Amino acid sequence: MKTLLLGTAALALSTGMALAQQDTVRLGTEGAYPPYNFLNDDGEVAGFERELGDELCARAELTCEWVTNEWDSIIPNLQSGNYDVIIAGMSITDERDEVIDFTQPYTQPDPSSFAAMGDVDLEGGVIAAQTGTIQASHVASMDGATLVEFATPEETAAAVRNGEADAVLADKAFLVPLVENSEMQFVGEDVLLGGGIGMGLRDSDDELTEQFDAAIQSMKDDGTLNELIEKWLPESATF
Template sequence: MKKLLLATALTGLAGLSGAAFAQDVVRLGTEGAYPPYNFINDAGEVAGFEREFGDEICKRAGLTCSWVTNEWDSIIPNLQSGNYDVIIAGMSITEEREQVIDFSQGYLPPATSAYLAMSADTDLMSGPVAAQTGTIQASFVAENGMTLVEYATPEETVAAVKNGEAVAVLADKDYLVPMAAESAGAMVLLAREESIGGGVGLGFRDSDDDLRGKFDAAIKSMKCDGTLDAMITKPEYFGPDAKTWGDAGKEGC
């Protein structure tokens, strides 16, 4: 999915080694603000695709898990500080992030990014293009000749287009499709789309190899038995046309 968080690596965290996992509950950290990946429901609980997926891999790994929410711009530093043990927040696997954390194997294939604007003939060079701070979309806009304007939350990027602060927003298509639908025609997805990012994975501290191995095995089992693809294509998540792992996900099963 999305995000290229250029977080500065925290040093002196050797004490947060694999021994940190001699605890009864594994804490899963998410943003809680990026449906259908993750959001807070009316009961005040974490919901969305990653809630169902996270609960399932914890079950398969034989782990008791709890959920913690954290703002996106500090999600890596707070993993390193020990505020939770795993990032599960639609985080794209990138070389930059792999310099400071480890990733599981991907659980979502690389997603398509799209532009949401007020008109189908919007010129992306005519004004600022909004993106959430620290995302792969923000980097793409900045590196491809457009004027970037960044916001802390995905909701603010859409609001920027509505109030004229930006001519369009670039984000995961899966996030923007319902935004366009909810606008009742006031906002439209542009024909131009972008393919960026390397798939979505769980984030771990470098020292937590054992924990990462348990989750990797659980993810692989879901790919092998088809459970993961079936979950991805649920209508309440990414729908029947979503990218799935297919036969490639069953290699080595």
């Protein structure tokens, strides 16, 4: 009887996994962090991670759909099952790795930069950063600096323009178009934070993690990942 029960359980598990593979995999992103991810004029997710995610799903032979979620609840809503994968410019850190799993990185550690309206004293200044980011953690560790956090990246830049903050710290790829198209300028030195950007998944989804890991590796091997990085993130290092 024990053998029969184990065999039945194994069959049920196998069937469940097969059914899970046929289900739609939901990709969760913020939709508010260009050029990584943003909403186009039609309200659809676009950007580097849209192209990347679609290609990874094709290589892994998965049917995927996109879901948008605010940044400050993006990990809790992954864990609660609102979507299956985070692909949202999320840097791999030890703290995040304690609560979710990551694929291998699909970008190198990206430079983070300070931008301001003019010369500022970063060590004694008020620095804006998006809540829950590695940039916010870095500012909090700076001697003499005061961190002010905002829910969206646009709000961090707006805080500098309207005088609420002396500078903003964010991914350089996000800040480049703002500096090019406004009176903001880069100040201070770039800093390298985190272990690159990866896809975040629930600890229990080992098989799905392995599927996306293999797809990322295949894009690294044939050079298509570097092509996407050069297209969308020209300031970033390639593999």
